[in-house]
Amino acid sequence: MTRILGRISAVSAGLALAGAAALVAAPSAMAAPSTLHNFNSNQCLGILNGSSSWGAHAIQWGCNGNDDQKWSFQGAGDIYITLTNSNDGECLGIDGGSTAQGARAIQWGCNGNDDQKWHMVYNGPQTGTYRFVNKKSGQCLGILNGSNGQGAEAIQWGCNGRNDQSWYL
Template sequence: MSDNQLWAIHENADGTVKLINPKSSKALDVSGGGSSDGTNVQIYTDNGTNAQKWHLQPVGDGKYKLINPRSSKALDVTGGETSDETNVQIWSDNGTPAQQWRLVRYDNKNNGKQNSFFYGMDTKEQEIFTLINNYRQQNGLPLLQPSVNLAYVAHTHAIDIIENNPDVNGGNMHSWSNKGKWKSVKYTPDHAQAQLMWSKPSEISNYKFNGFEISLSYAKNIRQTMSVNPTEAVNTWKNSPGHNNVILQLGTFQHTLMKVMGVGIYKGYACVWFGQQLDIYPAPA
């Protein structure tokens, strides 16, 4: 892949993103700050204006649309063409494939390997991800974006639960053992060590923010040999007020705007981690 086709995604303070081409260090920009259909899109020196800001909005199936906040118009392939050198512009949001984009993570630490934006989540985990997003959408909430770092945290915790059984002696499934490169957590009903759990993403991944977890497990005596069913797992969370509040941002989470999530499944345990900031960071080494 040519450097001409690479973009670094940076989150702005207002929740929008800017796309910077690493070869030129310039931003994806609406020419002249225009707002009419057909206005050209170009690269231009990063200047922080609305012409260089985009709302990154999931549309399902791992695809996204980019909406410019100044014009409320979408990044669009002119005429829906597919040939090389077709121009890119802004156009009224119409939901067509010409305005849908798939983000592909490019890992130059691994011989230029390209990974889908679901990198870090297998088929079952992606199913849970999709079911949760569908449920949020049915309740008027925005779709969440996948997070490679939160998926890593979820996988790590799932393995720790199954292999090391930290959820004993009064600790529940949000507990972490003392057998890894992290601070152990005995998570009790009084939430005394909640901060140690919330901080796990910043502790073990490149996502340096708090995360919020929901989890599910079969009984300790059988979970080593069981396999999680994604539909049953999500239905269980939907029917549990505490877990449902996290998914739908209700109760104590009503002012906690979630933007990303990562899913981890290992044998008879599953967990989902949610975050309030976009994950624009590399996967853990």
């Protein structure tokens, strides 16, 4: 009986440690930049006109392989990452650091502010998609009005499980 309890304890401890590691582990950095495809429109997250200006709007556009549609994922501490644009090295954040629903996603010089930190949450195996939850506002990265239109703006909105808030790599 003691032997069985010892084995159960050892297995339980191992499972608890494995589970804790899965909960704590956040992507520290992806090996190569990746495109973010919107699950609703199948278009890619990019920067309006491929601009390298601070404050340029993030939009969805037909995937074309341009650098403004490529993003590097960098660990930002805890469970958060920053999304750095390959075109100019600027970070995806929220205009003015706003917490308002519908505030635009923009690129800005990486500054470590919470509006540039995102929690990448796996939606599950059915879609294989992720949602990006902004640290400052607690809202999800999505597309204005759930649009399928080319050039539609990326915004933050209360997380609602809609397809425009789901992204695949």
